[in-house]
Amino acid sequence: MELMSIDKIFHIMKKDSKAIFKNPAVVITIIAIIILPSLYALLNIDACWDPYGNTDNLDFAVVNNDQNATYNNASYNFGDKVIDKLEDNDDFAWDFVDEDDARDGVENGTYYAAIIIPENFSSNLLSINDQNPKQAQLTYLINEKTNPVASRMSNNAVNQIQSKINDEVIQTVNGVAFNQLSVMGQTTPQSSLSQLSYMNSSGVDNYFYSPTEVTKEKINPVDNYGSEVSPFYIVLSIWVGCVISVALIKARYLGESLYKPLELYFGRMGLFLVIGLLQSTVTLIGAFWLGIEVSDPGLFIGCVYLITIAFMVLIYSLLSLFGNGGKALAIIMLVLQISTTNGIYPVYVMNDFFQALNPYLPMTYAIGLLRNALLGVYWPTFFTGVYAMIAMIIATLLVTIIIKEKFDNVANKFEQALKDSGLF
Known part of the structure; x- marks a missing residue:
């Protein structure tokens, strides 16, 4: 594995930022990419606010x-x-x-x-x-x-x-x-x-x-249904935002022959991370504007950004390694996680396959982490979520660093074959 040049990585990041502001069409597209995921979360939360x-x-x-x-x-x-x-x-x-x-x-x-x-x-x-x-x-x-x-x-x-x-x-x-x-x-x-x-x-x-009377005692009471489902929809919107980003922005770089594969990987990652964090910032502003219940605002903001970094690193790495195949994998994971991660319905009412899959999906831990930050902290489960996000970032980076250079030629040939078909 060849050594990377930090200067070249930052050079790619600088050129990306200049390329955005030179072209009004690019600016408009980037703004749309930043805003769309927040609308997905906020509109769903507002619709669920108090249906009854x-x-x-x-x-x-x-x-x-x-x-x-x-x-x-x-x-x-x-x-x-x-x-x-x-x-x-x-x-x-x-x-x-x-x-x-x-x-x-x-x-x-x-x-x-x-x-x-x-x-x-x-x-x-x-x-x-x-x-x-x-x-x-x-x-x-x-x-x-x-x-x-x-x-x-x-x-x-x-x-x-x-x-x-x-x-x-x-x-x-x-x-x-x-x-x-x-x-x-x-x-x-x-x-x-x-x-x-x-x-x-x-x-x-x-x-x-009524010979018997039930006294209801609430632990971590929540005043409205919108706040109850907000961890699910916010996490889902973060994943959707990452998928939209990789679907519309190329991981490849013009003049990439001048750079090593890992320089390209880390250089272009900066653009994706900035877009992901801006997406999450818009979602956070909207969440506070809607008035969802927030147990600890600082924890909430920190957790949203941590989840965003973890998801973007994972999904961008899939794109960098597998091209269009990586996009497909991210969408497949999205479909599986909508009903399997204990977001709306308890996972134990699902069939055995989904119950077995639940502990291995990123959104399972992200939703649990946000529930703690929003609706009341229980520190053991909170730190489980934090450790899961950090472990996912480290594991993704390590795997990518190890296989990126070896896998790049295979991925390039696969991408070229898709282009030659005239369909992709």
Whole structure:
């Protein structure tokens, strides 16, 4: 392996910087390369910011066919109660229609979903005193081909409506039940009545409504979904930015016969690293502007730059070593990492192949590193991510230094063969 000249490496970097500013078309292209990856991250984060908080534009049909029912000498219509509550509810764009319009609307996409309250709804809800109590049924219509996320959101709406109905029924039935208990209590011994007198009626009511209560304790609480997914989208945008860079900028250098392969490699690397760091700077500015949660701004900025350097060194080295084949490898790795690196879905819900692949992919450690910097630091996993990025940089440089000169002739012949085909 021949010794490199540091002067020649810096000479290449200087010529690259001059070449950019001499040509307005190059300046415009470089600016586009710098901005595009940040848009990918920021637009996705903004779109995911609070999807369940913006459901008021989702059209949801409600049909009330319920008939009055009598319970304890009083008339009830729980269907009307549901309608009254939904009229004051802004969670969805409720549309109160008849059953035919609701079914047609869900079928043709006018409504994302519909709820139909049947005629026997109240009578079944109040059948608690019958020998065979009946469970009330709601008909929930959903056209799942309309939109996969909207169908999940409408599921939440149905759960809310069911909860509101249960509250109404429990209040009604409990009132009657406790009246019956008080009548029974008149025949109980005095000692039993004295014990009942110490019972808090509201407490008893709460007990029968919900005998158990769950206290939710959040570790590293996050206020919005956009901040939760931001580590994934920021890391993904860094990788995409590196791929865009190597796709549009050549690793080869005019007059490269004057330089050794490693001089060319390190000389042109400077341009790619500067572009990658500028891409990340734009993404960081956008992330702070969006207001994503940042546990430690200093760590966040440092981690983004470290990840950028690690990814760019790896992807640029693939390009330098393999030419168009390196670009293809970077894209294949991108496709594999989108669903395999624990970014959105837990890796353990994936099949065995993806679970086995997960520990060997760069984005696995980059996403974990950013999660710590953004949403709360747990130092052992934080340093695991840092060490993984540093190890990737060192390993990539070492492998490239070892095989670059030997592999260059093979890579050049492969590139020439592609050019000669007239397709690449």
